[in-house]
Amino acid sequence: MVDKGNEALDPLPLRFTSLGRQIAEVPLDWRYPVSLQPAEMDPNRLDIVRVLQETFVARAEHHPTLPSTNDRAMRAAAEAPEMTPLLVVADRQTAGRGRGTHRWWTGPGSLAMSLVVDAGRLAACRRDLSPLVSLAAAVAVVETVEPQLPGHRVGIYWPNDVVADGKKLAGILVEVLPNARHVIGIGVNTNNTLAGAPAELQGTATTMRELTAALHDQTTTLITLLGKLKSAFDRCAAEPDWIGRRADALCLQHGETLTLRLGHRTITGRCGGIAPDGALLLDTPQGRESFYSGVFQR
Amino acid sequence: MAGSSPKQDVFDVQEIRRLVELMQEYDLNEVDLRQGETRIQLRRGRPGAAIGIEGSPNLLAPASTSAPPNVSQPAAPAPQTTAEADHAVLIRSPMVGTFYASPDPDSPPYVKVGDHVGPETTVCIVEAMKVFNQIPAEVSGKIVAVLVENGEPVEFGQPVFKVDTRE
Numbered sequence: 001m002v003d004k005g006n007e008a009l010d011p012l013p014l015r016f017t018s019l020g021r022q023i024a025e026v027p028l029d030w031r032y033p034v035s036l037q038p039a040e041m042d043p044n045r046l047d048i049v050r051v052l053q054e055t056f057v058a059r060a061e062h063h064p065t066l067p068s069t070n071d072r073a074m075r076a077a078a079e080a081p082e083m084t085p086l087l088v089v090a091d092r093q094t095a096g097r098g099r100g101t102h103r104w105w106t107g108p109g110s111l112a113m114s115l116v117v118d119a120g121r122l123a124a125c126r127r128d129l130s131p132l133v134s135l136a137a138a139v140a141v142v143e144t145v146e147p148q149l150p151g152h153r154v155g156i157y158w159p160n161d162v163v164a165d166g167k168k169l170a171g172i173l174v175e176v177l178p179n180a181r182h183v184i185g186i187g188v189n190t191n192n193t194l195a196g197a198p199a200e201l202q203g204t205a206t207t208m209r210e211l212t213a214a215l216h217d218q219t220t221t222l223i224t225l226l227g228k229l230k231s232a233f234d235r236c237a238a239e240p241d242w243i244g245r246r247a248d249a250l251c252l253q254h255g256e257t258l259t260l261r262l263g264h265r266t267i268t269g270r271c272g273g274i275a276p277d278g279a280l281l282l283d284t285p286q287g288r289e290s291f292y293s294g295v296f297q298r
Numbered sequence: 299m300a301g302s303s304p305k306q307d308v309f310d311v312q313e314i315r316r317l318v319e320l321m322q323e324y325d326l327n328e329v330d331l332r333q334g335e336t337r338i339q340l341r342r343g344r345p346g347a348a349i350g351i352e353g354s355p356n357l358l359a360p361a362s363t364s365a366p367p368n369v370s371q372p373a374a375p376a377p378q379t380t381a382e383a384d385h386a387v388l389i390r391s392p393m394v395g396t397f398y399a400s401p402d403p404d405s406p407p408y409v410k411v412g413d414h415v416g417p418e419t420t421v422c423i424v425e426a427m428k429v430f431n432q433i434p435a436e437v438s439g440k441i442v443a444v445l446v447e448n449g450e451p452v453e454f455g456q457p458v459f460k461v462d463t464r465e
Contacts, residue, residue, distance in 0.1 A: 130393070130426075130429050130431060131393070131395075131426040131427035131429045132427075133429060134427040134428050134429045135427065158427075159427035159428050160427065160428050172428065173428060173430070174428065174429040174430065175429075175430045175432070176429060176430065176431040176432060177432055178418055178420055178432050178433070178434035262396070262451050263396065263447070263449055263450040263451050264312075264315060264450070265319070265451075278427055292393075292394045292395055292426040292427060293394075293395045293396040293425055293426050293427065293451065294396070294451075
């Protein structure tokens with residue numbers, strides 16, 4: 001664990017910390033003096049100190065392996081509630097979560113992070129507006145990865161799946177604690193490949209590495225993503241409708257016929273995009289309807 | 299109502315559900331339908347109801363009902379005693395979304411009828427746009443009714459639990 005002051009603020013019993021990990025690795029990497037171990041030597045190597053220096057994050061944890069960054073972030077938020085924004089990153093996630101029973105598969109080289117943000121920092125932290133955080137995160141991810149994927153069609157499937165060339169590139173799961181603190185979990189398929197992925201993902205997912213046949217610097221990608229997230233949150237504070245309009249511009253489902261399951265209802269309609277308040281718009285035989293939740297039947 | 303077939307049984311659960319959705323969509327407080335010898339009357343909320351937690355002396359919704367409106371026929375719920383009504387408060391959904399009684403499908407519900415809760419007890423999740431809001435009770439007492447089925451949509455301000463504050 002590190003923070004802006006490079007000192008632990010509490011006795012969290014972490015097995016691994018970013019500073020501890022770097023120090024521990026020095027003797028193994030005898031070819032370079034400590035000061036000459038640039039992260040860019042290995043695009044997958046995360047420079048968590050640089051992340052702290054160059055972003056709005058106040059405190060960070062970098063774990064080699066975690067079951068779920070969101071679970072760890074929620075526990076850390078309870079242990080040291082005064083230090084936010086808190087970033088939790090894992091090189092490997094063994095039980096990443098999605099909606100319901102869905103799991104987020106994290107292969108070696110992917111980016112798995114969770115950000116804990118206090119209600120006061122987010123304009124959308126009123127409970128009735130908190131879903132906008134979901135769109136804000138999706139917009140931030142698209143704006144981060146799109147410049148690294150020239151020639152590829154990158155956008156959003158409502159509410160927050162980030163897709164490239166029709167395949168899922170990133171997933172987002174936001175959990176709001178009873179005190180309105182937001183835990184924003186983001187998984188991006190950066191430098192992983194689908195070689196070891198479950199069979200059901202082979203045709204539906206993609207990675208930046210597979211799209212470009214190149215490795216992407218994890219530290220730079222994470223720093224850019226955190227900057228885009230802050231910009232989106234700040235913009236939301238000044239102009240709440242902006243997130244919905246921006247997400248609508250990035251939505252790739254315009255005009256598609258979609259079927260949504262909502263409780264006992266199943267609704268089929270033509271997608272009219274995303275409303276300024278974040279709702280999915282479907283043109284159904286009964287007219288245009290707005291939806292704030294539901295699961296697509298594909 | 300629009301879209302309903304006159305040959306259908308008005309007491310069909312799916313038909314009642316559709317009526318409830320239409321009432322919510324068009325913000326109707328009452329629907330009264332007759333078909334031959336049968337009649338269905340649906341009432342929703344009460345005039346001037348505030349958003350948030352409030353006393354609910356007039357609430358007649360039964361436990362485990364799938365919809366917020368009171369269904370007076372054919373399954374009229376048992377009336378509350380006056381003492382219970384005086385101490386009953388509603389926990390309402392603070393947002394539009396989907397109601398989840400448990401943190402994930404494999405876990406037990408956060409609370410069930412008979413459980414005691416405090417103001418900070420998480421009683422459910424309301425999910426909208428893949429944002430999972432843990433909803434605190436914000437009141438102390440005993441859960442006496444769960445008013446929404448797991449996985450069903452809820453509206454802003456819709457009652458989701460009834461709590462007896464005497465216990």
